[in-house]
Amino acid sequence: MKTFSLSRHSRLFSVPDSNKEYLFVSSGNSPYHEEPYRAESYAIVYIREGGVKLNTGLTVWDVKAPSIITLAPSVIRYFTKSSDLLKMDVIFFKDSFLLERHADLFFLTRYDFFENSDLHVLPLDEPGADKFRRIYELIQLTQSGSGYNQPDIIRSYIFSLVYEVDAYHWQHLSKISSSVKSHPLFAKFRHLLSKNYKEERKLDFYADHLHLTPKSLSAAIKKQSGRSAGKWIDDAIILEAKVLLQNKTLTVSQISGILNFSDQSVFGKFFRAGTGMSPVEYRKKFD
Structure with a gap:
């Protein structure tokens, strides 16, 4: 099935397509893709400022900073403008890249927030936002530095993001799952x-x-x-x-x-x- 490739994402965000397995984007002038699509990669998005209207499947999210968005390749998504300001950091990655040396090839399927339509958006409190901001800053520094061990360092930060998102979900479980319970x-x-x-x-x-x-x-x-x-x-x-x-x-x-x-x-x-x-x-x- 045809999907948005990493190269297409790099063109959409006007950033160099330097790697075929992952792509980091730090954007202060983000494009809006208003037609539904799937992607070949996972995405973990940190909304730093402003907001965006996100459609995942038939669910509509009015996402406001600070928030995390988590998307699996299978999720149909599209974005429309909700404010004049949107600043975000995104790490796109293929599962083959993340799990290249990982014993558990089903690692990502253990985390519902990539697939579950009720869990794609995670609003953050101030301490949570500060923690994610620091991780994305480290990714950006690694991306802009020398290439020695760069893929392995990026991979370790992606694992950190997955674990931090999971921990934050568990910490705020009563709030996040209230709509499902109700x-x-x-x-x-x-x-x-x-x-x-x-x-x-x-x-x-x-x-x-x-x-x-x-x-x-x-x-x-x-x-x-x-x-x-x-x-x-x-x-x-x-x-x-x-x-x-x-x-x-x-x-x-x-x-x-x-x-x-x-x-x-x-x-x-x-x-x-x-x-x-x-x-x-x-x-x-x-x-």
């Missing part, structure tokens, strides 16, 4: 949707798995989120379709098959109903 049905529905939306578009499937009638499920989800369960399902499919349509190596017919539509015509009508344009019209935006 609305367990909504959390279960979103988890089920994230695993099945490509194959299952019918509301009955989700209602059956959650032991509710379709009507009851839709009403409960709408009460909590402001949109029905059916709308959540449709939006998830459209978001995936937008990502796939940016991959010019896939035909529209192939994409309709990936998303389990009976044919290209049915997919086209579905996409137009949700976006106001045909799949081909959407794809032309990237010519």
Whole structure:
């Protein structure tokens, strides 16, 4: 599946593409990529000043400094402007780089905050912000210095960031997970949707798995989120379709098959109903 490469990130941020396994960005004039995409790398972002509106899957975050953002390659994301000021530090890295000499190849999967839509954004208190600021300063100093042992030093700082994010999550667990505890049905529905939306578009499937009638499920989800369960399902499919349509190596017919539509015509009508344009019209935006 085509994704944002490290080289593409380097072009987006106008920084040198000096390494194929990781990329450090310290930006005071950050670009906004307003179309959904996936990336080939993990990302740990430190929002130093200002803020940004972040969309991860179907979740919208109004991120304000100081905060940490954690994203796995599989997460669909896009960014829109929320303030005139945005300063941030980002370390992008491939799992192959981080785990090159690590015995546990599943190390990153142990940390939910890379994949879990409720945990991507971590607001920081002053001591936490100061600690992360220092780590990113060390990364920047290493990046700008000589190349001797540079990859290994960068790797050690990434491990430090992962451990610090995990520790901060545990330290503030009651605050961070309160929304999940308060609305367990909504959390279960979103988890089920994230695993099945490509194959299952019918509301009955989700209602059956959650032991509710379709009507009851839709009403409960709408009460909590402001949109029905059916709308959540449709939006998830459209978001995936937008990502796939940016991959010019896939035909529209192939994409309709990936998303389990009976044919290209049915997919086209579905996409137009949700976006106001045909799949081909959407794809032309990237010519």
